[in-house]
Amino acid sequence: MCWQYSGANSKSSVEMKRLTRVFLDDDEYKREDMRVFDDVHEKRLLKEYLKDRSNLFRMENGWRCSSVKIRLPKEKVKFASEEAAPEMEIMGVHHCSLTDVVRSVFEDSIMSTFHLMPFRQRWEISEGHTMNVYSEAYSSPSFLEAYEEINALPRDPGDNLERVVASLMMWSDSTHLASFGDASLWPFYLCFGNQLKYTRGKPTASACHHVAYIPNVSPVRDLSS
Known part of the structure; x- marks a missing residue:
């Protein structure tokens, strides 16, 4: 109570209870660690940790980064074949293996609700x-x-x-990433048709699985070369 009512006045009863739960966690909280605790040092370690760990597209999570080449049309120009059309390479396409996603879902307990x-x-x-x-x-x-x-x-x-049969249902739509600005990308989601449609429609069911993120492409002025 001395801690709560001293120092900053923004510590609520909820925060007090949360601190108490930290003290009661024998696995995470070690009193002897506090003898050498330095908040500046720990914040620096946390910053270094987040440089890598905050990246959700890590390979250990099943993500890969590839490039995709696509053929583009050109206004008022007719090409003899698709191969003759200008080609553009899209960099930074993050994607997962569909096989890995299917395997992980079918190994999960949610599979017991699937219609096979x-x-x-x-x-x-x-x-x-x-x-x-x-x-x-x-x-x-x-x-x-x-x-x-x-x-x-x-x-x-x-x-x-x-x-x-694993019924794969793909869906995609542009997603706005920031409250301010126009940063956006195109995520690809995977749902399973083996699952009841009423379950798939519930946000709390976590029935959509991320399989790819397509970056926005900057406009190209001249595609004649």
Whole structure:
């Protein structure tokens, strides 16, 4: 209480409780460390740590940085083929491996809520008259066809593993990065059609997975060369 009511007057009861929880954490808080604690030294160490650790696109998190070459049109110019059109290289494209994302999701406990076996939905309007109902990706004709296709493939001796379809749904839109200024980029998100659409629509479900970030391209004045 002496600490809370002395010094700066911006220490609330919530901050007091948070400090108490720090003291009670036997794994993180060591009283002997305070004997040599120097806030200037620790802030300098933290600054050095954040130079690398604050970068969310680290390779250890599965991110890669590549360049992409694209062909561009030129106003009032007709090219004999796409290969003859001017080429532009986009640097700094951060992306993840789709295989790694699929594997990590299917190894997560959320996979227990996925629909792995497709089915058809029909509405019996009247006797002898039914109508197909299209509601979820895992009940769509494409999902059913893919499921039948992969299960019709030949198997190696001793292969009795279940074969399922991972329905990948890609989505992208421009994202504004700053409250002031015009910094923005194009993130690519991946959702799984195996998941109930009502779950995918909940922000708290964390159902969207980041797979790529495309930087904005500066305008090019002359593409004739």
